[in-house]
Amino acid sequence: MTIALSRLDLMLSTFEVVKVLWVMAFGACLGSLVNVLVYRIPLGLGVVTPPSRCPSCETRLTWRENIPIFGWIFLGGRCRFCRSPVSAEYPIVEAVVALLFGATYVMLYAEGGRFLGLDLRPLMLEWGAGGFSQTWPLFVSVVVLWTCLTASLLIDARTFHIPIVLTWIPALVALVAHVGLAFHLSATQGGLTKAAPGWDWAIPTPGPHGWGWVGASIGGMLGLGVSNILLARGGITRSFADYDQWLKTHEAKEINPDPAGIETPPQHNVGSSQLPASAEPASAATSSAGGPEMWIQYPHARREMLRELIFLAPCIGLMLLGAALAIRWAGPWTHSPFSGDFPAHTVPLWLNIMCGVFMGYLIGGGVVWLWRILGSLAVGKEALGLGDVHLMAGVGACIGWIDSVLGFFAAAFVGVIWAVIGRVASGKLQRHLPFGPYLAVGTVLVWFLKQPLELLLTLVLRSPERIHLP
Numbered sequence: 001m002t003i004a005l006s007r008l009d010l011m012l013s014t015f016e017v018v019k020v021l022w023v024m025a026f027g028a029c030l031g032s033l034v035n036v037l038v039y040r041i042p043l044g045l046g047v048v049t050p051p052s053r054c055p056s057c058e059t060r061l062t063w064r065e066n067i068p069i070f071g072w073i074f075l076g077g078r079c080r081f082c083r084s085p086v087s088a089e090y091p092i093v094e095a096v097v098a099l100l101f102g103a104t105y106v107m108l109y110a111e112g113g114r115f116l117g118l119d120l121r122p123l124m125l126e127w128g129a130g131g132f133s134q135t136w137p138l139f140v141s142v143v144v145l146w147t148c149l150t151a152s153l154l155i156d157a158r159t160f161h162i163p164i165v166l167t168w169i170p171a172l173v174a175l176v177a178h179v180g181l182a183f184h185l186s187a188t189q190g191g192l193t194k195a196a197p198g199w200d201w202a203i204p205t206p207g208p209h210g211w212g213w214v215g216a217s218i219g220g221m222l223g224l225g226v227s228n229i230l231l232a233r234g235g236i237t238r239s240f241a242d243y244d245q246w247l248k249t250h251e252a253k254e255i256n257p258d259p260a261g262i263e264t265p266p267q268h269n270v271g272s273s274q275l276p277a278s279a280e281p282a283s284a285a286t287s288s289a290g291g292p293e294m295w296i297q298y299p300h301a302r303r304e305m306l307r308e309l310i311f312l313a314p315c316i317g318l319m320l321l322g323a324a325l326a327i328r329w330a331g332p333w334t335h336s337p338f339s340g341d342f343p344a345h346t347v348p349l350w351l352n353i354m355c356g357v358f359m360g361y362l363i364g365g366g367v368v369w370l371w372r373i374l375g376s377l378a379v380g381k382e383a384l385g386l387g388d389v390h391l392m393a394g395v396g397a398c399i400g401w402i403d404s405v406l407g408f409f410a411a412a413f414v415g416v417i418w419a420v421i422g423r424v425a426s427g428k429l430q431r432h433l434p435f436g437p438y439l440a441v442g443t444v445l446v447w448f449l450k451q452p453l454e455l456l457l458t459l460v461l462r463s464p465e466r467i468h469l470p
């Protein structure tokens, strides 16, 4: 009997491992896509065509060589034709994305909270309790986020520029996944079945009585639309619009002893034309003199922050107006001494969830933008790029505003630790580093360590009850 049981256990756990390996194989393929994006976006090349080639001799890769991780091992890290070495970064990126996918799956759906004999319950997130079949769209939006964060990290580290499309893709996928699942649950189950007590949704949402938040988030999104239309029509001016002009006159003054000896980095202005009110640090950096060292010398950062505040004015105004209108519309409000005020109408599930995604986008991006504006006003130099604002807006849409804000602060810790390591390793302090990589790492850490983080907060704040972040 015991033997039969253990054999059944073994079969079940093998089945579990096979499922996770499938998820990881899928992750490795998307890791392969990350390699393509990282190589091609900064060069302005298409993603689907041309097919993958050896960068040195342009020999096309066969299907076998295109297999993630194993293709590289199969080739022994060299091109089949010209024998030039192929960077180990490719299989490493594929392996990292594969691990992220597998770990995300296990963190949400491990049977009985165990995987490979490890008790994962102190780490697992509650919203996976409904199982993969129930919550797979939300899983997809999380792993799409990991894919885009990995690509943003690598591109930002090299070019000081985050392609805006990599922040929009996760935001759009999150909107479709969350709202789609909400509609599906309303249609099939008549609403939300709670997987765990106190659980509402995978991300913080306004809640059934949160009309103020509903109005504010819709107003905020409309405000962003208004500002972007004004920007496109020339009603308001893009910030840092005169940077190129300033760079030219400034460079003319500089004596350049050996212009031919300076290696020109590839052009990386993809997406910069779509940025609202922005010029990215590196989007203007088409020569080495226009890199971050020059960018930091631009003298009008304070003045440009005013432009960005004007850009944000419709967003803030419509947020307040939206909140006031929604609260009024939902009335009359009844006061109950037990459950507080509640409105005549409750927020429908799909609207609640949609506004949760909007709140994530607005607050996630807003906190970084606020930091950028205050920081730039304080030091008179541009603090944080608008690419970072977009990145954390996308993060907020996928995993909620709380995780996005925590990820932003975690990024500062990651940055400090990385600077200390760099100092020890190289003996000197690198001054101008892009912040995007820290944001990406900080976000992933916060998502995977949510439960330990809640425990830490409970201890630090000496809360009598365990703090639970939605």
Ligand SMILES: [Zn+2]
Residues within 6 Å of the ligand: 054, 055, 056, 057, 058, 059, 079, 080, 081, 082, 083, 084
């Ligand atoms: Zn070759």
